[in-house]
Amino acid sequence: MRENGNTTSGKLMRLVIVGHVDHGKSTLVGRLLSDTDSLPDGKVEFVQDICDQQGKEFEFAFLLDALEEEQEQGITIDTSQIFFKTEKRPYCIIDAPGHKEFLKNMVTGAASAEAALLLIDANEGVQEQSRRHGYILRLLGLTEVAVVVNKMDLVGYKQEVFDKIKDEYTQFLGSMEVKAKEFIPVSAKLGVNIAKSAKEEMSWYDGPTVLEMVDRFASKASQVNRPFRMPVQDVYKFDLRRIIAGRVESGRVKVGDEIVFSPSNKRGTIQSIEAWNVPELPASAEADDSTGFTLTEQIFVERGEIASLVDESPIVTTTFEANVFWMGKNRLEKGKTYYLKLTTQNVECEVAEFKRAIDASTLETLANQDYINRNDVAELVLKTRQPVAFDLFGTVAETGRFVLVDEYDVCGGGIITHYTPMTDVDRLRDETRFRDSHWVQGNVTSEMRAYRNGHLPALILFTGKPGVGKAQLAQSLEEKLFHQNFQSYLLDGRNVQLSVAADLKPDQIRQTHESVRRFGEVAKLFTDAGHVVISTSNIFNQEDHSSLDLLVAPNPVIEIQVTNDANPKGVPQMVMTIDEARQVDKAVERIVNHLKEEKILVGHNYSI
Numbered sequence: 256m257r258e259n260g261n262t263t264s265g266k267l268m269r270l271v272i273v274g275h276v277d278h279g280k281s282t283l284v285g286r287l288l289s290d291t292d293s294l295p296d297g298k299v300e301f302v303q304d305i306c307d308q309q310g311k312e313f314e315f316a317f318l319l320d321a322l323e324e325e326q327e328q329g330i331t332i333d334t335s336q337i338f339f340k341t342e343k344r345p346y347c348i349i350d351a352p353g354h355k356e357f358l359k360n361m362v363t364g365a366a367s368a369e370a371a372l373l374l375i376d377a378n379e380g381v382q383e384q385s386r387r388h389g390y391i392l393r394l395l396g397l398t399e400v401a402v403v404v405n406k407m408d409l410v411g412y413k414q415e416v417f418d419k420i421k422d423e424y425t426q427f428l429g430s431m432e433v434k435a436k437e438f439i440p441v442s443a444k445l446g447v448n449i450a451k452s453a454k455e456e457m458s459w460y461d462g463p464t465v466l467e468m469v470d471r472f473a474s475k476a477s478q479v480n481r482p483f484r485m486p487v488q489d490v491y492k493f494d495l496r497r498i499i500a501g502r503v504e505s506g507r508v509k510v511g512d513e514i515v516f517s518p519s520n521k522r523g524t525i526q527s528i529e530a531w532n533v534p535e536l537p538a539s540a541e542a543d544d545s546t547g548f549t550l551t552e553q554i555f556v557e558r559g560e561i562a563s564l565v566d567e568s569p570i571v572t573t574t575f576e577a578n579v580f581w582m583g584k585n586r587l588e589k590g591k592t593y594y595l596k597l598t599t600q601n602v603e604c605e606v607a608e609f610k611r612a613i614d615a616s617t618l619e620t621l622a623n624q625d626y627i628n629r630n631d632v633a634e635l636v637l638k639t640r641q642p643v644a645f646d647l648f649g650t651v652a653e654t655g656r657f658v659l660v661d662e663y664d665v666c667g668g669g670i671i672t673h674y675t676p677m678t679d680v681d682r683l684r685d686e687t688r689f690r691d692s693h694w695v696q697g698n699v700t701s702e703m704r705a706y707r708n709g710h711l712p713a714l715i716l717f718t719g720k721p722g723v724g725k726a727q728l729a730q731s732l733e734e735k736l737f738h739q740n741f742q743s744y745l746l747d748g749r750n751v752q753l754s755v756a757a758d759l760k761p762d763q764i765r766q767t768h769e770s771v772r773r774f775g776e777v778a779k780l781f782t783d784a785g786h787v788v789i790s791t792s793n794i795f796n797q798e799d800h801s802s803l804d805l806l807v808a809p810n811p812v813i814e815i816q817v818t819n820d821a822n823p824k825g826v827p828q829m830v831m832t833i834d835e836a837r838q839v840d841k842a843v844e845r846i847v848n849h850l851k852e853e854k855i856l857v858g859h860n861y862s863i
Contacts, residue, residue: 274374583666775806
């Protein structure tokens with residue numbers, strides 16, 4: 256790209272251009288590149304020669320139509336990033352497709368944009384795609400939007416045509432609480448009102464040209480002052496070092512900060528900020544940095560976690576409200592399983608409730624529906640199989656935006672709008688996160704205890720129907736571990752009810768939530784002290800087990816299910832038949848070996 260002598264300054268702005276098919280996006284982009292002298296030397300002449308050889312009239316769109324399929328079909332089918340610059344700043348154009356078949360690419364392309372130009376053909380007027388594109392821009396949170404009314408030459412540059420489109424589309428955007436910064440009449444083909452004002456053709460218009468307008472767009476507000484968020488992309492191991500890598504989406508973090516990983520709730524302190532080929536490692540990282548860091552202690556985290564400061568962690572839940580734009584061939588249905596991709600998280604989900612279904616072209620409500628069709632919009636409740644970490648879109652957009660995948664294909668995009676704790680597990684999760692963020696830590700770390708004890712802390716939970724031998728197994732396991740010099744303790748649920756839960760009434764115990772909470776808090780104290788806690792369960796259901804996971808975290812809960820059921824409920828780490836359980840010595844030996852395989856019993860060679 257050749258220099259044009261401009262003294263460009265300022266930060267790069269990402270600009271998305273959207274519009275109905277054939278409304279002139281490629282022509283506009285080609286004209287912008289030409290009028291800012293941002294094309295490689297000889298590019299225009301090269302395309303002109305090809306047009307002459309083929310007997311075609313030169314079109315600025317031909318500058319961009321490099322793909323063979325695009326040239327054959329005459330439509331832009333993929334997003335591309337194209338650069339130009341003005342005296343104010345450089346720009347990256349995200350040229351998003353407008354054809355219905357390629358709407359999904361538009362979501363991908365527009366997601367990182369800071370501002371948008373939305374094209375409407377003056378000769379065709381506002382089309383259903385124009386409305387849908389407006390709704391998608393709203394879903395993506397873009398407020399720096401200008402509407403470009405193209406092909407004014409085809410309507411004789413008539414003001415009444417322009418005014419009609421402006422009034423109709425202003426009303427539509429207003430219904431979504433969106434306001435365009437400006438409506439600009441142009442002819443991209445003839446270069447009218449792109450870089451030079453259109454006083455001759457449209458003396459009635461006294462607004463900015465397209466280039467003047469893009470220079471007026473406000474740059475995206477700095478994300479540095481928002482809560483720190485870094486979705487974990489990967490963890491790299493170098494000798495004894497584990498570098499947790501990702502892109503900082505918002506906020507700032509520095510060496511010595513205590514951070515928490517969500518949804519696992521594991522915590523650590525930053526020891527170093529890592530960087531490649533620098534004379535000295537940085538002391539901090541902030542929004543837009545792709546970076547990595549090490550921790551003072553070794554904890555296991557993986558892709559999909561979101562790192563945050565302890566006192567400003569994201570929401571973690573399995574249920575939330577969202578606005579979704581659906582683009583799949585099959586309709587979006589209540590109860591059907593989809594995959595939700597949110598930052599680096601990828602989990603199964605389903606629509607639990609359609610609060611409101613909307614026709615995106617008219618914004619009319621579709622009554623009493625448990626599904627939406629292609630190109631419709633819904634306000635709905637999503638439920639995920641595992642907890643996910645996120646922020647509301649209005650708080651941190653990058654961690655409040657997601658896509659839905661159906662049959663390996665991205666079929667929908669959405670934003671998270673509301674979260675209200677809906678279940679006991681949600682409320683308990685909020686309570687435990689508050690507890691952990693204010694927990695008073697002693698000088699003796701969990702690693703020091705593991706080194707002294709020769710094992711990691713854990714809750715071993717025997718499950719199964721009454722009479723299958725759980726109690727005897729639990730007692731024998733405690734004794735076996737004790738004689739091997741491991742710190743083991745049998746925590747019987749009845750003892751908890753007789754002590755810290757003695758004030759609970761019988762109906763409160765039967766409801767189990769509070770009794771489970773108190774049992775879990777006692778188990779948390781024992782595991783925090785480094786013990787292997789052993790217990791049996793007759794009254795805990797699968798949701799109770801989720802509660803125990805939350806309460807005891809980051810220490811593991813290992814379920815050993817005693818059953819003759821060929822398909823046991825849940826996903827226990829270990830299944831044992833009743834006949835096996837009654838051979839107590841062999842059964843205990845098998846459990847001990849399992850705990851060694853799970854790296855709970857690591858021996859006194861455990862390294863910190």
